[in-house]
Amino acid sequence: MPQSSEPRRYPERKVKTIQKILELSKSHSYISAAECAGVPASLLKRVRRELRANHALLVSKKTLARLALRKSERKGVEKLIEHFPQTLLLIFSNTPPYKTAEILDKFEEEMYPRPNEAASEDIVIKKGPTALPPGPVLTTLRSYGIKAKVEKGRITILEDAVILKKGERFSRGVIDLLRNLEMKTKRVKVKMSGAIDKDGAFYPPEVLYTPTQQIVDSLNKAYESVAKLAAHLELPVYPIIPLLVATAKSRAVQLSLATGWYTRETLPLLLSALAAKAKALADAIRF
DSSP: OOOOOSOOOOOHHHHHHHHHHHHHHHHOSEEEEEEOTTOOHHHHHHHHHHHTTTEEEEEOOHHHHHHHHHHHTOTTHHHHHHTOOSSEEEEEESSOHHHHHHHHHTOOEEEOOOTTOBOSSOEEEOSEEOSOOSSHHHHHHHHTTOOEEEETTEEEEOSOEEEEOTTOBOOHHHHHHHHHHTOOOEEEOOEEEEEEOTTOOEEOHHHHTSOHHHHHHHHHHHHHHHHHHHHHHTOOOTTTHHHHHHHHHHHHHHHHHHHTOOOTTTHHHHHHHHHHHHHHHHHHHHO
């Protein structure tokens, strides 16, 4: 049976999403992709409130975002598409994306982990009193190798104990224990996975999340190294030219003094040197 040649038709809701992405792509210099999987609505609301003055945020299906960005004909979209996260949040702005990343990095929410999630760091139960009354939880603590006892009607942890190492996965039992202890060990943020500018330049996460001062220091260090190399090679490039001119002038003066060849600049120096020699000779004859 021959396939229909009619173009694919999207539901009106999806068409509006595609049109919205197209409009935002044309009206903003920067397009960023961010991961919002597992981000609670309360945190996303705080982020939207903080960014609403200079940014436009849109949660979108990746299929629709790919289609819309390709229709926009913006440079660099394919690189951005390659870095789409699991659950996509598109951020449109005229603010450089590294500044947006700085803002996003300030917003986080503590949560309990989910079963089978990997620990991002060692999970440590700290020693000290808890709000837990005596009961079955004391046996649970001891089953995980946590030394504990009852003091003043509450359970007290006697020693720090690592119940899960970095990279190990959370079990339901460990999560229940953390809930009993009211330990929210998971820190959730909206994390940018990449961005492009109006010229199509791509900003990977390692650039977006490098501290601004570190970038400035690296650029200054690179500039100094290049300047020293250019000066050593005597390359007439800006801003090395003033240094080369000053060096050449210094060498010319030294050569003029060594040969006795006078110029408007070296004549006072030559006369001063001759006067010094004459004085030294007069002093020698006097004795």
